[in-house]
Amino acid sequence: MQVRVQASSLVDNGFDPMSGHFADRNCTMVRQSNGWIWYEVDTQPGACGNLMKTNRTHVTYVNNIFIYSAQNSSFSAPSRVPISCTYPLEADSTLDAYISPFLVEEGGISGLGSQFTPAMSLYRNPSFSETYPPGPVNIPVGSPLYVGVSVQGRGPRFVVVLEDCFASHSRSPHTPVKYPLIQNKCSVDPRQVQVIENGRSTRARFSALFFLPNGQHRTVFLHCNLTLCDRGKYNCSTVSHNFHFISTKKY
Structure with a gap:
């Protein structure tokens, strides 16, 4: 799962964009690119504290992102942002190769038919x-x-x-x-x-x-x-x- 947040928006609201982590505080898969902050986590149950929910047609992964204030260096509760991503369990697949049928003519049983009679x-x-x-x-x-x-x-x-x-x-x-x-x-x-x-x-x-x-x-x-x-x-x-x-x- 990837969550994208505009870096300037976090900074303007007093947050440290690079401080974010998931439910497992050791999971800090954060990167910055072209003014955006990306928080990433594998779509696996238990990864960085992920929860997985399924029904007959979809699977949903749930986690939280915790982001800390840029001003406080002492103990303080971070802001929590719940995230979830739902994936369908049904898909279509098309073979890249295409099949051209043909009949094998060599070998087997063969014979010579009679000449046509006009x-x-x-x-x-x-x-x-x-x-x-x-x-x-x-x-x-x-x-x-x-x-x-x-x-x-x-x-x-x-x-x-x-x-x-x-x-x-x-x-x-x-x-x-x-x-x-x-x-x-x-x-x-x-x-x-x-x-x-x-x-x-x-x-x-x-x-x-x-x-x-x-x-x-x-x-x-x-x-x-x-x-x-x-x-x-x-x-x-x-x-x-x-x-x-x-x-x-x-x-």
């Missing part, structure tokens, strides 16, 4: 509401093709991005002979191919005019190379070519 459909109309059944489809040369590619079960954060789409006479997408429709996410010829939706949802759509790829009346297959883009982390817009992808599937 579904590629040919639609009868520009509203993409009715599909042709699987198998051979007879379409007049010069007609528009309406093609949609979608992926299920990967969550709303992932969107489908068509990287490249092409026609071929082979059922395999790895054929060396390709007739490109979409390259680097863009139409190879806006007059022939229109990219309707790409990099915005779990499905992508485009339309293309159907002509004989090499002037021969042969069966034509459509293939697309696509990726899934995490739009919660990256810019998946097909206007930009700066992508980061998690997997690739040729279909």
Whole structure:
């Protein structure tokens, strides 16, 4: 506990500021600083005659300061100043460090999941509401093709991005002979191919005019190379070519 008294006030009233002591007369923890007199005592029961009182919420330390007259050098009673200080028994504490949670990824049980499986459909109309059944489809040369590619079960954060789409006479997408429709996410010829939706949802759509790829009346297959883009982390817009992808599937 610290009690501060203006030194000039004590002197003007005839007291010797440095004579003060607590209930234990041997406790004279007195100091002077910048015109103030400080009387100090530890907040401990019994220190310099302290009494301690407690209840459920606070603790109070009680003592007296005795100050003597500056004029009398003989026996005389000092002036007594009761002091007390009450401290709460409740407080809040905040940890200086802050905690950043993370999951341990190394070790333990790990495995490789299956590759995602896209579904590629040919639609009868520009509203993409009715599909042709699987198998051979007879379409007049010069007609528009309406093609949609979608992926299920990967969550709303992932969107489908068509990287490249092409026609071929082979059922395999790895054929060396390709007739490109979409390259680097863009139409190879806006007059022939229109990219309707790409990099915005779990499905992508485009339309293309159907002509004989090499002037021969042969069966034509459509293939697309696509990726899934995490739009919660990256810019998946097909206007930009700066992508980061998690997997690739040729279909």
